[in-house]
Amino acid sequence: MKQAVDERFLISPFLVFFIVHATQVGVGVLGFQRPLMKEAGQDAWMAVLLAGLAAHALIWLMYRLLAYSPSDGDIVSLHEHYFGRWFGGVLSTGLLFYYALAAFTVLQSYIEIIKVWVFPLMGAWQFSLIFLVLTYYVVSGGFRVVASLCFWGVVIPLVTIFPMLFFSLEYAQYRNLLPVFDHSPAQIIKAANDMALQYLGFEMLLMYYPFLKNAPSSQKWAHAANALTTFIYLTVMFISIIFYNKEQIEHVTWPTLTLAKIPQVPFIERMEYIVISIYVLVVFPIIAVSVWAATRIAKQLFSVRQRRSLPVLLACLFIGTLFFQEKTAIERLMQWTAKVGFSVIAVYVPLLYVYVWTAEKVKKALQQKP
Amino acid sequence: MRRGLLWLGALLLLGGCASSRPIDEIQIIQQMGYDFEDNHYVGTAVYPTFKQGSMTKPNMLTTSSPTVYDLIPRLSSKSALPIEEGQLRLILFGKQFAERGIEQITHSLARNNKVGSHLFLGVAEGSAKELLEITAKTTLSDTLYLPNLVKQNEQSMNLPKTNLHLFLYRYFSPGSDPFLPYFEKKGEFVKLEGVALFRDGRYVGRVSLRDSFLMKILLGETKNGVYQLKVGERGKQGEDRVMLQNLWAKPTYRWKRDGNRHTLDVSVHIHASVKDYPSWLDEPGANLFADVKKKMEKELEQNMRRLFRYFQEKRIDPLGIGDFVRSVTRQWDRESFYREYPDLDIRPRVTVDIIHTGIGE
Numbered sequence: 025m026k027q028a029v030d031e032r033f034l035i036s037p038f039l040v041f042f043i044v045h046a047t048q049v050g051v052g053v054l055g056f057q058r059p060l061m062k063e064a065g066q067d068a069w070m071a072v073l074l075a076g077l078a079a080h081a082l083i084w085l086m087y088r089l090l091a092y093s094p095s096d097g098d099i100v101s102l103h104e105h106y107f108g109r110w111f112g113g114v115l116s117t118g119l120l121f122y123y124a125l126a127a128f129t130v131l132q133s134y135i136e137i138i139k140v141w142v143f144p145l146m147g148a149w150q151f152s153l154i155f156l157v158l159t160y161y162v163v164s165g166g167f168r169v170v171a172s173l174c175f176w177g178v179v180i181p182l183v184t185i186f187p188m189l190f191f192s193l194e195y196a197q198y199r200n201l202l203p204v205f206d207h208s209p210a211q212i213i214k215a216a217n218d219m220a221l222q223y224l225g226f227e228m229l230l231m232y233y234p235f236l237k238n239a240p241s242s243q244k245w246a247h248a249a250n251a252l253t254t255f256i257y258l259t260v261m262f263i264s265i266i267f268y269n270k271e272q273i274e275h276v277t278w279p280t281l282t283l284a285k286i287p288q289v290p291f292i293e294r295m296e297y298i299v300i301s302i303y304v305l306v307v308f309p310i311i312a313v314s315v316w317a318a319t320r321i322a323k324q325l326f327s328v329r330q331r332r333s334l335p336v337l338l339a340c341l342f343i344g345t346l347f348f349q350e351k352t353a354i355e356r357l358m359q360w361t362a363k364v365g366f367s368v369i370a371v372y373v374p375l376l377y378v379y380v381w382t383a384e385k386v387k388k389a390l391q392q393k394p
Numbered sequence: 395m396r397r398g399l400l401w402l403g404a405l406l407l408l409g410g411c412a413s414s415r416p417i418d419e420i421q422i423i424q425q426m427g428y429d430f431e432d433n434h435y436v437g438t439a440v441y442p443t444f445k446q447g448s449m450t451k452p453n454m455l456t457t458s459s460p461t462v463y464d465l466i467p468r469l470s471s472k473s474a475l476p477i478e479e480g481q482l483r484l485i486l487f488g489k490q491f492a493e494r495g496i497e498q499i500t501h502s503l504a505r506n507n508k509v510g511s512h513l514f515l516g517v518a519e520g521s522a523k524e525l526l527e528i529t530a531k532t533t534l535s536d537t538l539y540l541p542n543l544v545k546q547n548e549q550s551m552n553l554p555k556t557n558l559h560l561f562l563y564r565y566f567s568p569g570s571d572p573f574l575p576y577f578e579k580k581g582e583f584v585k586l587e588g589v590a591l592f593r594d595g596r597y598v599g600r601v602s603l604r605d606s607f608l609m610k611i612l613l614g615e616t617k618n619g620v621y622q623l624k625v626g627e628r629g630k631q632g633e634d635r636v637m638l639q640n641l642w643a644k645p646t647y648r649w650k651r652d653g654n655r656h657t658l659d660v661s662v663h664i665h666a667s668v669k670d671y672p673s674w675l676d677e678p679g680a681n682l683f684a685d686v687k688k689k690m691e692k693e694l695e696q697n698m699r700r701l702f703r704y705f706q707e708k709r710i711d712p713l714g715i716g717d718f719v720r721s722v723t724r725q726w727d728r729e730s731f732y733r734e735y736p737d738l739d740i741r742p743r744v745t746v747d748i749i750h751t752g753i754g755e
Binding site: 140141195197199200202203206268269270271272274275276282285286288293294296 | 501725
């Protein structure tokens with residue numbers, strides 16, 4: 025059995041709010057409207073709401089699951105406890121790969137945006153090098169540094185990027201929202217299914233749970249973070265519905281960035297470049313948290329110090345970015361990661377919970393028998 | 395020491411990555427013209443050259459090519475400095491070019507991350523090149539003459555709002571068609587002459603600047619615009635007109651089923667100020683304005699009906715009536731709506747409130 029984390033490495037429960045929110049909102053918010061509006065048109069906002077509620081349920085489930093973990097441990101000790109060293113280890117390794125993949129996808133898709141909008145002539149490796157060196161700096165500082173990065177990754181974009189989107193209401197066509205419920209429930213649920221991927225990110229909680237002081241009390245903060253995420257997605261969705269029409273949005277790759285073309289101030293005419301630059305602060309915490317989570321699994325499983333595994337993982341990510349250049353390849357990668365993430369969080373976690381729950385029941389029943 | 399060297403190395407390595415473009419080493423295009431002449435596309439770019447202080451002089455580059463996409467690279471071959479299109483403010487299409495369709499250009503603009511959404515588009519009678527030449531010649535330091543002309547007229551006069559975003563919005567919308575400002579050459583001047591109408595990206599007709607006032611109101615833009623109305627038969631020329639200035643207007647559309655046909659009721663409420671009116675209306679005591687109001691309403695209704703009929707004949711929908719009907723119909727069917735559209739019964743009803751007549755009586 026592993027020891028509980030030393031108290032000086034712990035963080036306050038309310039910081040979960042920033043970590044969960046920072047990891048949920050990523051590159052997806054720039055372009056999630058397209059598939060949703062294709063499926064559900066002006067009713068797409070309902071799908072956003074539905075998926076948000078589903079995420080609430082999954083967060084609740086995750087807290088219930090982690091409560092079973094021995095001595096406030098993480099998912100790795102949970103796996104070990106219920107599946108034994110070997111099979112549990114295999115499951116945890118799978119999770120390690122998933123976290124690494126998540127970091128890689130976010131990095132890759134942000135690099136793509138920079139390349140398309142700002143620096144078309146630069147190679148991907150230059151950005152990924154800068155990014156990964158920064159990640160090394162942050163993650164080697166430990167979880168508390170990662171958490172504080174998440175804090176700024178929430179606050180700064182919220183006060184700078186978010187208000188910019190409201191400028192586009194100058195061109196609002198409110199009738200685009202009508203008629204409400206013009207799509208079948210099946211279409212809306214299918215759109216909600218697409219939307220669910222945008223809420224991913226809170227599954228990192230499975231790893232940093234032991235780092236929370238008085239962890240169960242942090243649940244309300246995780247829910248609050250998810251509520252804020254839902255609110256932001258909902259606002260962006262509403263603005264996009266009244267700003268674009270259904271056909272037009274099909275021709276826009278990143279509708280949210282194109283929205284940011286509308287505000288104009290005398291000294292900067294094109295705000296979307298500012299948005300893209302500030303977006304580093306949105307993307308960076310996700311990469312840092314997932315890289316941290318991956319190295320943490322490596323430490324728990326193989327007793328490799330994070331300082332050792334970190335450079336290896338970052339090198340792998342760096343080499344990976346050299347191979348993905350084409351837009352279609354990156355898109356396929358994103359879809360694939362989304363599928364994996366979806367099955368981890370919406371299929372694997374509930375199944376695991378059911379298994380752990382029945383195992384505990386059976387154990388109790390056996391103990392009560394004389 | 396080791397850390398310092400590391401930083402120095404990083405700085406040296408990364409410093410080489412910068413690709414800077416200082417402002418005086420690029421050619422900033424501000425206006426662009428597209429024409430189609432003798433089976434060739436002609437592209438015209440207007441760029442400012444900076445002289446002393448704030449003095450700028452518009453300069454032009456022209457080139458022709460058998461294809462559209464080739465124009466900017468070909469312009470480059472005539473320019474000493476690299477061409478940047480990030481500051482484009484206006485793209486002018488010659489009428490012939492617009493009749494052949496401007497989809498190619500607008501699609502490429504929609505994909506171009508460098509141009510802004512506030513870019514104006516416009517149609518020139520005759521050739522765009524000629525118009526741009528005139529503005530370059532007649533304006534001394536204002537290189538943005540045409541874009542400012544459009545902006546001014548949208549903000550305070552009859553022209554409905556247009557820009558790249560709105561053009562694309564209406565172009566892609568299943569329930570509306572785009573329109574653009576229309577310019578004409580008048581002697582040595584360029585004059586805004588109304589609104590050019592498009593069907594599927596092709597120029598099909600235009601309405602006058604006077605009628606664009608009605609378009610502006612019917613599109614739901616609440617403020618600005620002037621409209622001259624004939625209210626009587628007496629007096630000399632010009633003695634029976636009033637000038638109506640729109641202070642606030644609101645259209646309300648209502649979609650009704652009438653047997654197996656549909657009707658569209660359009661009621662427009664205008665708050666107007668009338669400052670210019672003939673002297674016989676000033677007769678003290680007699681309340682002649684009530685009568686004039688009725689006449690104004692009737693004439694506005696008649697003109698709206700004429701405008702609707704023109705759009706129906708041309709089978710275009712710049713007012714977005716289809717989009718309105720979509721918003722009140724479940725499972726709106728575009729095909730069947732536009733099949734019905736040419737003989738749709740559209741009934742405009744106008745109410746004018748004369749808020750004031752200036753500070754004199």
